[in-house]
Amino acid sequence: MYQVDLPPDPKEVAAIEARRNQEREQQSRFFNVRTRVMGVDVEALNNQVEERKLQEATERSKEAAYGTNQVRYDLVAQMLEKEQAERTRRLAKKVQNFREQRQKLRNRCELDFWNSNQLWREFPAYLGDNAPYYGQASLQCFSGEDLERATYLRMQQEQFQYSLERQLQEQQQARVDENCAGKRGPPGVT
Numbered sequence: 001m002y003q004v005d006l007p008p009d010p011k012e013v014a015a016i017e018a019r020r021n022q023e024r025e026q027q028s029r030f031f032n033v034r035t036r037v038m039g040v041d042v043e044a045l046n047n048q049v050e051e052r053k054l055q056e057a058t059e060r061s062k063e064a065a066y067g068t069n070q071v072r073y074d075l076v077a078q079m080l081e082k083e084q085a086e087r088t089r090r091l092a093k094k095v096q097n098f099r100e101q102r103q104k105l106r107n108r109c110e111l112d113f114w115n116s117n118q119l120w121r122e123f124p125a126y127l128g129d130n131a132p133y134y135g136q137a138s139l140q141c142f143s144g145e146d147l148e149r150a151t152y153l154r155m156q157q158e159q160f161q162y163s164l165e166r167q168l169q170e171q172q173q174a175r176v177d178e179n180c181a182g183k184r185g186p187p188g189v190t
Helices: 010-031 042-102 118-122 149-184
Strands: none
Touching: none
C-alpha cells in the first residue's frame, strides 16, 4: 500500500546541504576570534554615502529644474502684466476717443460734475421771480441767494457802525455822569 522506503528527492537534498554549508560558514565567522571584526561595516557605510550623494545630486537637479521653471513663469507673468497694462491703456484711449467724438458738450443733457461753471454759462443770473424762462418748479432761488446781497451787506455794516457809535456814546455819557456825581459828593450830604 504505502511505500515507506522511498529514496529522497535530489533537489531537496541539495537545498538542505547548501543551508548546512551556509550555517557552518556563518558559525566559523562568528566563533573565529582572529577573523571576526566587531563594530562598523565599512562597505555598508560606503554604500550609504554613495546613495546619499546620489540622492543629493538628484535633489539639486530637481531644484535647478524648478528654478528654471520659476524664472520662466516669472517672465511669463511679467509679459502678461505688461500686456494687461497695454490693454487697459488702449481701452482707456478708445473710451476717451469715443467721448470726444460722440459725447460732445452740445449733445449732452446731463450735468457735468467736473465742470462747476457749466450751469452759470447755460443760464443767466437770477433776475427775479418773474423771469420768463423760470417756471414755478424750477427752484432758481435758494436760501441765501439774494440779488441785492451787496446792498444788504452795506446796510448791515452801516447798522453795525451805528450801533457801535451809539454804544460808545452811551459809555461816554455814563463816564461823564459818574464824574459829575463824584464831584457833587455823596448823596444826602450838603
